[in-house]
Amino acid sequence: MSAVYGEVRERLRRFASFERTGDAAHLSPPASTERLLGDLGRPDRRYAIVHVAGTLGKGLTASMIAAMLAEGGLRTGLYTSPAVLGVRDGIRIDGDPIAEDAFARSAAAVLAVAESYGDRVPLSAFDLTTATALLAFAELGVAWAVVEAGLGGRDDATNVTAKALAVLTAIDHDHAAVLGPTLEEIAEHKLGILRPGVPAVVAEQEPAAGEILRRRLAGVEDVAWSEGLRVGTTADGGLEVVWPDGETVRARPRPWWPATVCVPCLKTALTARERLAAGAVRRDAWTQAALAVALPGRLEYREELVWQGTACGPVVLDGCHSPAAVRACAAQVRAWGVEGYTLVLGLARDKLTEPLRPALAALCRRARRVVLAPFDSPRSSPPSVASYLLESDPGLAPEVARTLDEALTRATASAGRPLVVAGSLYLIRDVLSRLRDPSESSRAQS
Numbered sequence: 001m002s003a004v005y006g007e008v009r010e011r012l013r014r015f016a017s018f019e020r021t022g023d024a025a026h027l028s029p030p031a032s033t034e035r036l037l038g039d040l041g042r043p044d045r046r047y048a049i050v051h052v053a054g055t056l057g058k059g060l061t062a063s064m065i066a067a068m069l070a071e072g073g074l075r076t077g078l079y080t081s082p083a084v085l086g087v088r089d090g091i092r093i094d095g096d097p098i099a100e101d102a103f104a105r106s107a108a109a110v111l112a113v114a115e116s117y118g119d120r121v122p123l124s125a126f127d128l129t130t131a132t133a134l135l136a137f138a139e140l141g142v143a144w145a146v147v148e149a150g151l152g153g154r155d156d157a158t159n160v161t162a163k164a165l166a167v168l169t170a171i172d173h174d175h176a177a178v179l180g181p182t183l184e185e186i187a188e189h190k191l192g193i194l195r196p197g198v199p200a201v202v203a204e205q206e207p208a209a210g211e212i213l214r215r216r217l218a219g220v221e222d223v224a225w226s227e228g229l230r231v232g233t234t235a236d237g238g239l240e241v242v243w244p245d246g247e248t249v250r251a252r253p254r255p256w257w258p259a260t261v262c263v264p265c266l267k268t269a270l271t272a273r274e275r276l277a278a279g280a281v282r283r284d285a286w287t288q289a290a291l292a293v294a295l296p297g298r299l300e301y302r303e304e305l306v307w308q309g310t311a312c313g314p315v316v317l318d319g320c321h322s323p324a325a326v327r328a329c330a331a332q333v334r335a336w337g338v339e340g341y342t343l344v345l346g347l348a349r350d351k352l353t354e355p356l357r358p359a360l361a362a363l364c365r366r367a368r369r370v371v372l373a374p375f376d377s378p379r380s381s382p383p384s385v386a387s388y389l390l391e392s393d394p395g396l397a398p399e400v401a402r403t404l405d406e407a408l409t410r411a412t413a414s415a416g417r418p419l420v421v422a423g424s425l426y427l428i429r430d431v432l433s434r435l436r437d438p439s440e441s442s443r444a445q446s
Contacts, residue, residue: 005101008108015124028124032121033123036127039113040109040113040135043134043139044138046137047137050163051147051163055169055174055186055190055322055324056169056264056328057170061272062078062147064269068273069279071286072279074144079092079148088100091132102136102139103136106133106139110131126157134161143278151179153189154191154193163193165275166194166199166200167201167203169264169265170204172186172322172323173323184212187209199275200217204227204267206324224275226267239252249287258332259332260328261298273286299320304439308412313418316329316332316336319425326356326359327362329363340368342412344371344407344411344422346372346424347386348377348423348424360390364396369410373404373407373427374402375430379424380427
């Protein structure tokens with residue numbers, strides 16, 4: 001790590017962060033980001049933006065759209081959050097994490113303006129990271145940027161930009177303390193990214209959310225629903241995408257492709273890419289580019305990982321924290337044939353809502369052993385508190401670990417037993433920092 005990069009990272013950490021604390025007081029109004037971007041010369045107006053909001057699959061959908069734009073030779077930026085492998089991983093240029101020097105240069109410019117405000121303009125670390133990404137995209141000459149909303153949509157720092165397309169992925173219960181406890185209130189926040197005259201793409205929804213969105217979008221022009229695409233499997237394990245005009249595209253996904261979450265995201269991303277008047281129409285190449293996308297810690301399958309000399313595997317890692325995401329995790333684990341697993345579960349305290357209870361119980365019920373673990377964040381729920389979500393099921397007897405290291409030691413005690421790590425993405429981040437992938441070590445030595 002360069003000294004300059006380390007310095008700007010340290011300066012960014014001095015700003016309040018909802019991501020670190022879960023405290024709604026650390027959220028700042030969008031007007032603050034808008035002023036910051038204005039004083040930076042509105043870098044976000046130097047390229048076209050696709051804005052993606054939703055609850056389930058928004059990071060994957062955004063990544064697929066960016067991959068398809070880049071595949072067509074269009075220099076493309078991608079901004080997603082939270083970044084599991086570090087802040088640069090969430091700011092990408094044509095699929096690659098932004099270089100340290102490019103990040104440091106843009107972050108330093110953003111910090112110079114933000115720090116000049118003193119206490120006059122409330123700004124969070126997320127606001128500054130968002131501005132850094134948007135400035136870096138301009139400085140690096142992107143033609144398109146795909147930007148994932150951080151929290152909600154309407155009041156998010158990412159929603160101050162102009163946009164060429166708005167994309168809504170599946171909506172579910174999440175961030176109840178900020179967005180509200182009902183789907184109607186949550187949908188109101190997500191729908192806030194839409195703009196008059198800006199086309200929108202909407203993913204397939206669960207029935208309750210779908211009814212809300214169709215009612216709210218009735219009469220709104222230029223809305224495309226991803227359900228117009230059909231995706232199925234072929235006899236040889238490939239995929240078949242049938243477009244509304246009848247064209248059929250066949251492609252082969254990467255190994256251990258998590259179809260449960262990826263198929264809805266693929267349909268939404270392809271619908272969005274078709275809607276963008278950018279580059280040549282190459283549906284087969286688009287599909288293959290989208291199928292190559294893999295996000296760390298989002299239904300990620302590893303053949304083997306090592307904890308303190310003990311090999312465990314297979315390992316499934318999934319930052320699932322909404323009811324629909326937990327259900328998708330359980331379904332995909334079952335589809336992969338992962339049985340008799342030990343489940344390490346860690347949740348942020350602001351995610352502990354009643355709608356999560358049945359989904360968690362279903363995931364835990366298929367586990368041979370459940371270990372509740374904390375992670376390194378003030379948002380981490382004490383495992384003893386998290387266990388209340390499972391109390392209604394007498395068949396579940398979760399163990400409580402005082403530390404994540406203790407949880408991993410317990411989880412790997414039975415040699416050869418599969419491991420599923422689920423819950424907060426911050427738990428996934430901490431687990432990935434501890435477990436070693438022997439295949440990566442072999443590649444590094446060769």
